[in-house]
Amino acid sequence: MKIGLIGNPNVGKSLIFSHLTGIGVEVSNYPGTTVDILSGVSCINRLPVEITDLPGIYSLDGESDEERLVRDLVTSRSFDVLVMVLDAAHLERNLYLFLQVLEHQVPMIAVLNMADEAEEQGISINTQAFSDICGVPVLLTAATIGKNLPEIIPLALEKAAIGHFQVSYDRHIEAAIRTLGRLSGADRISVLLALQGIGTDVLLLEGAATIAKEIEEEHQMPVSRILAGNRHHAATELSKQVITRAPVKESRGPDRWLLRPFPGVLIMAGVLISLLLCVFMVGSFFEELIVEGFDLFIIEPLKAAGFDPLVYELLFSFFIAIQAGLGIAFPFVFTFYLLMSVVEDTGYMSRIAFLADRIMHRFGLHGQAIIPMVLGLGCNVPAVMAIRQIGTKRERYIAAFLITMVPCSARTVIIAGIVAVFVGIYAALSIYLIIFVLILLTGIFLSRVTTGSQLGMVLEVPPLRIPSPGMVLTRAWIHIREFLVIAMPLLIVSSVILGLLGFYGILDVIELYTAPVMEGLLGLPTFASTSLLFGILRKEMAFETLVVLAGTANLTEVMTTLQLYIFALVSTLFVPCISTIAVLYREQGLKTAVLISIYTVLLGLVAGILINYVFRVM
Numbered sequence: 047m048k049i050g051l052i053g054n055p056n057v058g059k060s061l062i063f064s065h066l067t068g069i070g071v072e073v074s075n076y077p078g079t080t081v082d083i084l085s086g087v088s089c090i091n092r093l094p095v096e097i098t099d100l101p102g103i104y105s106l107d108g109e110s111d112e113e114r115l116v117r118d119l120v121t122s123r124s125f126d127v128l129v130m131v132l133d134a135a136h137l138e139r140n141l142y143l144f145l146q147v148l149e150h151q152v153p154m155i156a157v158l159n160m161a162d163e164a165e166e167q168g169i170s171i172n173t174q175a176f177s178d179i180c181g182v183p184v185l186l187t188a189a190t191i192g193k194n195l196p197e198i199i200p201l202a203l204e205k206a207a208i209g210h211f212q213v214s215y216d217r218h219i220e221a222a223i224r225t226l227g228r229l230s231g232a233d234r235i236s237v238l239l240a241l242q243g244i245g246t247d248v249l250l251l252e253g254a255a256t257i258a259k260e261i262e263e264e265h266q267m268p269v270s271r272i273l274a275g276n277r278h279h280a281a282t283e284l285s286k287q288v289i290t291r292a293p294v295k296e297s298r299g300p301d302r303w304l305l306r307p308f309p310g311v312l313i314m315a316g317v318l319i320s321l322l323l324c325v326f327m328v329g330s331f332f333e334e335l336i337v338e339g340f341d342l343f344i345i346e347p348l349k350a351a352g353f354d355p356l357v358y359e360l361l362f363s364f365f366i367a368i369q370a371g372l373g374i375a376f377p378f379v380f381t382f383y384l385l386m387s388v389v390e391d392t393g394y395m396s397r398i399a400f401l402a403d404r405i406m407h408r409f410g411l412h413g414q415a416i417i418p419m420v421l422g423l424g425c426n427v428p429a430v431m432a433i434r435q436i437g438t439k440r441e442r443y444i445a446a447f448l449i450t451m452v453p454c455s456a457r458t459v460i461i462a463g464i465v466a467v468f469v470g471i472y473a474a475l476s477i478y479l480i481i482f483v484l485i486l487l488t489g490i491f492l493s494r495v496t497t498g499s500q501l502g503m504v505l506e507v508p509p510l511r512i513p514s515p516g517m518v519l520t521r522a523w524i525h526i527r528e529f530l531v532i533a534m535p536l537l538i539v540s541s542v543i544l545g546l547l548g549f550y551g552i553l554d555v556i557e558l559y560t561a562p563v564m565e566g567l568l569g570l571p572t573f574a575s576t577s578l579l580f581g582i583l584r585k586e587m588a589f590e591t592l593v594v595l596a597g598t599a600n601l602t603e604v605m606t607t608l609q610l611y612i613f614a615l616v617s618t619l620f621v622p623c624i625s626t627i628a629v630l631y632r633e634q635g636l637k638t639a640v641l642i643s644i645y646t647v648l649l650g651l652v653a654g655i656l657i658n659y660v661f662r663v664m
């Protein structure tokens with residue numbers, strides 16, 4: 047038995063999915079969180095039911111990758127039952143997709159989620175009338191408080207039905223459906239898709255193309271626009287029959303301030319800077335505590351114990367990796383994700399995207415890349431994956447460049463751990479400023495030199511919500527767990543390898559060859575080149591291995607503050623990490639991945655050399 051969770055973006059599908067399957071997935075308060083398909087099995091009356099969380103889409107006949115993917119799954123009858131999740135607080139907007147799903151004639155139920163928000167906004171929905179009109183069972187839920195969730199699967203298994211409501215299209219379209227249906231035996235939905243050039247039946251497609259051309263000449267607009275208009279009309283009519291709205295108080299609350307350029311941009315800058323300061327301060331407090339404890343109880347006794355040199359090297363590499371990971375990176379990673387998770391859950395992230403969009407436009411940049419870029423602050427990997435949602439190839443290309451420059455949490459660890467701790471908080475903020483300016487310049491440059499079309503953007507701003515502690519912790523935990531189970535073991539292994547390479551003198555060779563650039567141009571100690579290389583594995587490892595190579599967590603013993611600053615700047619800009627390169631390759635192709643890697647290496651080196659030159663000379 048297979049069930050698919052389908053619906054618009056940001057309606058709560060993933061949250062419902064994790065409730066039903068017990069699988070922790072990313073749930074956040076902005077559209078486009080889910081880009082990959084995830085399935086889980088839940089047992090109902092000892093019967094295994096496979097549930098699939100689909101990416102949110104606005105339409106079933108669009109051309110974005112998500113839309114195509116979901117459409118293919120639906121038309122190929124991959125699911126026995128569709129559970130369509132709708133946002134009860136914005137039902138009319140969601141009915142468009144609902145009517146399309148109905149047309150596919152798959153057994154389904156409608157889950158009207160966010161009942162709590164609808165109620166708060168004085169919206170009440172007559173579920174009985176809704177169900178009677180459409181012919182499918184309707185259930186009202188509120189996923190955040192668990193309301194009615196246990197009823198979803200039983201309802202889907204026992205009562206799912208093929209709806210009987212039909213959008214009545216323009217008479218030319220209805221005539222085409224009849225004619226083509228008669229000639230080819232195709233059903234209503236196949237004809238509708240064929241009229242838009244979608245499908246596999248060549249004969250039907252040919253016939254449909256001829257008729258579509260006539261219709262388009264008659265109406266002076268593409269068939270898809272005619273269909274969309276008819277569906278919107280039907281959605282509005284349907285919503286009038288099932289929704290009653292209590293008179294609302296006209297006040298959009300804090301959004302009056304948050305979404306205006308003034309004072310919105312100031313508030314945004316304030317929020318982002320306080321976020322960073324908080325990460326710097328809380329992180330370095332714990333960092334100091336853990337690092338000192340480690341030095342006192344493990345590193346010092348180890349140095350004093352008098353082991354055989356090779357054994358000592360191995361033990362030392364092992365423990366210093368743990369110190370670097372748990373002591374240095376972890377406090378920052380933890381604080382960062384916790385705070386970020388709070389900001390996300392309130393819905394403020396989307397407001398940042400909205401504002402940034404307006405600023406970007408002024409610079410001739412396009413705003414569609416904004417959501418992925420904001421996501422990139424956490425990790426570039428999902429951000430690059432989210433590029434898929436962007437409309438045109440040109441925009442995707444530009445976004446790929448810009449996203450890989452966005453300082454992710456790992457780079458924040460480097461900036462916080464090296465610059466904020468040893469150089470100063472303002473110096474740390476200045477690195478963000480430099481990166482920000484470089485991103486803007488790169489964006490302006492790319493938007494001038496790349497050709498191709500630019501799409502308009504519809505940015506949905508979800509409602510502000512009080513973050514729920516459970517959700518914030520779960521999401522932060524998903525990222526932190528990833529750090530502990532993937533990054534830590536990697537760090538320990540790399541550290542031991544480094545120790546051995548150092549012990550047998552191999553590092554000296556690498557450092558010998560990179561010395562002219564490292565020492566000569568960047569003014570850095572030669573061992574920094576090894577750290578930069580390890581930083582490609584995971585960004586924060588640049589910092590952690592620096593500690594390993596320096597042999598102490600107190601980096602000022604071996605480097606000057608200028609060197610630390612340059613190192614942090616170069617390693618943040620220098621090449622995306624290997625995982626980001628891998629998804630860039632998967633999503634954008636080899637050429638773009640290579641180009642971005644080379645570009646960022648050059649950018650990092652040039653920026654570092656400039657800073658070195660300017661400060662040495664002055």
Ligand SMILES: Nc1nc2c(ncn2[C@@H]2O[C@H](COP(=O)(O)OP(=O)(O)OP(=O)(O)O)[C@@H](O)[C@H]2O)c(=O)[nH]1
Pocket residue numbers: 053054055056057058059060061062072073074075076077078079080081100101102103159160161162163187188189190191391511517
């Ligand atoms: N108030 C309220 N918020 C909800 C409810 N269900 C989900 N949310 C919130 O809505 C936001 C979106 O939830 P997701 O589960 O990520 O939505 P999705 O449909 O998977 O979104 P995409 O992956 O972008 O398609 C999150 O902030 C949830 O906490 C609900 O019933 N009531």
Ligand SMILES: [Mg+2]
Pocket residue numbers: 059060061072073079080101102
């Ligand atoms: Mg989702």
